[in-house]
Amino acid sequence: MGDQNSRTRRRGEELINAIHTAVLEEVVEVGVGRLTMDGIGKRAATPRSTLYRRWSDPVEVLLDALYHAHPVEEPTLGADDLRGDLIRALQLMVSWTLSPAGRAVATILTDPMGAAKMSEPLQERVFANRGGTFTSTVLRHYAERGHFPAERLTPVVTDIGEALVVKRLLDGAPPSNADLADFVDQAILPAIGLGPA
Amino acid sequence: MGDQNSRTRRRGEELINAIHTAVLEEVVEVGVGRLTMDGIGKRAATPRSTLYRRWSDPVEVLLDALYHAHPVEEPTLGADDLRGDLIRALQLMVSWTLSPAGRAVATILTDPMGAAKMSEPLQERVFANRGGTFTSTVLRHYAERGHFPAERLTPVVTDIGEALVVKRLLDGAPPSNADLADFVDQAILPAIGLGPA
DNA sequence: GCCATAAGCTACACTCGTGTATCTAATTCC
DNA sequence: GGAATTAGATACACGAGTGTAGCTTATGGC
Known part of the structure; x- marks a missing residue:
């Protein structure tokens, strides 16, 4: 027992996806003005140091998340409708x-x-x-x-x-x-x- | 010289109006999330202690300002236009x-x-x-x-x-x-x- | 003119977020 | 299986905002 916390240490893509998800949730909840590295880190369950290794501030994280989000679909056109x-x-x-x-x-x-x-x-x-x-x-x-x-x-x-x-x-x-x-x-x-x- | 800072000490209505004006400006600039007693006080050129004597937090100040703002006008109706x-x-x-x-x-x-x-x-x-x-x-x-x-x-x-x-x-x-x-x-x-x- | 009132000023302990630095330990590549 | 990589966990000094408290001093009513 007690090996659950250490069995999965996320790396690379998996970790980044978790962080992206976290920023998007965080910004909706608190707004851009109150976006903090601390908040993102807590929500993604990762220490701030990991965030600072990749991004310089919360807005960078957010922009990166949006950049990797699925793009907007184009409306499809039916036949005469x-x-x-x-x-x-x-x-x-x-x-x-x-x-x-x-x-x-x-x-x-x-x-x-x-x-x-x-x-x-x-x-x-x-x-x-x-x-x-x-x-x-x-x-x-x-x-x-x-x-x-x-x-x-x-x-x-x-x-x-x-x-x-x-x-x-x-x-x-x-x-x-x-x-x-x-x-x-x-x-x-x-x-x-x-x-x- | 040097008596300009002490010649006018605002009181009552005058002071409150200045504070109301300050909150409305402040909230537009920084948003509700970043509204602070400090920011309001600085903009109104009044110490925080004066604010705390009347209101308990920034949102209270804002609500009070809105409450005292001029209400929305009713549309006037012309004749057949x-x-x-x-x-x-x-x-x-x-x-x-x-x-x-x-x-x-x-x-x-x-x-x-x-x-x-x-x-x-x-x-x-x-x-x-x-x-x-x-x-x-x-x-x-x-x-x-x-x-x-x-x-x-x-x-x-x-x-x-x-x-x-x-x-x-x-x-x-x-x-x-x-x-x-x-x-x-x-x-x-x-x-x-x-x-x- | 005196005095109660209320504004202005300053200081304090506290919390929260910031960057940075350092160490440990899990994963992955070879 | 060993080495390089990289996530995770602290710890730290710093700045900003918070409430509160105490003092000083204009201001206005009497």
Whole structure:
């Protein structure tokens, strides 16, 4: 007995993954401003000295974790199903936002100091992959195929879906699939002239 | 010379106002998580002991400041000008959001710890005054007078304007009046069936 | 003008996070 | 199985923020 604590000493990838997981959890809980090597170390059950061997400060650890997180998926396009594709694009956005990396990014972007310190590296890594907003990919596709007048595709219109999702998330209640369908039916589709009226 | 530092010793209201101003500035700069008695005291040029005589911790100071801040204005209703009233309601929202108290509230709501600790007292104070969202007051008024079908007035529709404003604010670019007009013309009005199409 | 009130100032012990340094011991490569 | 590597465990001095306490001194009411 008593050999459980020493039987597994994590190394390399395994250890780093544990640390990455720990930072992402930690930042969501305390915010970027209160991110500390101590907190990360305790959560990952590793001494600070191990952290300092690789990173110089908590923000470096966080950036590294985000860099290694899974990238954002691209919305997939169905065949002639604008409404369905819009809903799926918003579902994609919601599920990413609720993932550890997504929650961490949200925490950073809304932090007074975090946004200033980290927005540049974040832009490159997290947002460069998808070329714009989630719904705009879908909307552009169907506008090009003449499903609705292309002049309706303004910056405001491509923001509507994401804006409604963000507002619900800020209110603390992640939108359900039914909510997303309402966003599409009651806000986005009317805005491109395909409303029920 | 040398009597400038002792000529004015602030007392009562004057001192408290200075402290309130200081907390609101401080919280916007560092966030709720990093709010300290020390920081507030330095910004207000008053020793910590004076703060502790009145409040027990930084969050108490902040809540007190918000409690004494000017409340949110109600949107005023013009005569038969739905579009103009909607734009004015959003202007009201933007200007409040950019005020010291508004910025402080935004910082609190998006802070991981702040939201949990303070949302209840905040709800009562800041949001109780206006019965809902900025645009919904306007929309309800015109729906009751038959300017558009009342069944279009869903929770989603009353959120559109606020959601777009919030998204722009999060992006770091407060919407101009022209932007607000676009929100109304391209998103809200179409959603209630009064679009250009 | 006197005096109670309350602000300004300073010091103290305490906690928490920081970097760094040093030592021990588990893993892995050869 | 031996050696190099690298995680784990302390320990340390340092700075920042915390509450508290005590003293000094403007200020305003009487």
